[in-house]
Amino acid sequence: MTSVTSPLEGRVIGLAAVPDPVFSGAMVGPGTAIDPVREPSAAVSPVDGVVVSLHPHAFVVVDAEGHGVLTHLGIDTVQLNGEGFELLVNKGDNVTRGQDIVRWDPAAVEAAGKSPVCPVVALEATADALSDLAEDSDVKVGDTLFSWK
Template sequence: MTSVTSPLAGRVIGLSAVPDPVFSGAMVGPGTAIDPVREPSEAVAPVNGIVVSLHPHAFVVVDEEGRGVLTHLGIDTVQLGGEGFELLVSKGDTVQRGQAMVRWDPAAVEAAGKSPVSPVVALEATTESLSDVVEDGDVKAGQPLFSWK
């Protein structure tokens, strides 16, 4: 069982509310999404593991059971070309849950015309393999989002 915790503080809105059909249709995988607090913050690792993919706007951490969790900071934020994002780890690093991964400012993302809504997705998972999925309410970084069995 993998417990996935929130990489951000904000309001959980669920994947179906993400303003992007690839995420809202769970084409990337099941999970949930966070509408982050509009202040400069650090996105943290949602699980213990190895950073296998790292971009200014997104990262994947794979845990010891081989389960990859994607955190995507905002929608269409790749178009910002890394502007407003600061990487705090490197690809290949071993990280602990709650460790700062990327520093960013959701308000600046919004000011640039992009949604700061951030999907947190279980890669290569089925909807049935997730339980206790949080889809609404306020969340702090490090609080449980879902369990993956």
């Protein structure tokens, strides 16, 4: 079982509350979402693993069991072309849970007219593969968001 922890501090709101139909409809996969605190911070790795996809607005870390976890920093933030995001690792790097991956400022994302809400998604998973799913609580970095059976 893989425990997926929060890459950010904020309020867990659940995928259904994400202002994007692809995420809210769990088309990317099941998981949850975080409305982050509005201060500059680093999004950290939610699992130990390898960075297999890395963009200013999103990253995927695959753990030793082959589970891929997507952290998407805000909604439609790809349209910001990396402005306000700083990559702190490289694609292919081995990372540990809690390691800084991308530095960003949720307040700046919001000021640019984008939602700072961050989906954290279990890729290629079914909803029944997850347990202990957090959907309505305050979280700190490293708090458990869900377990992957």
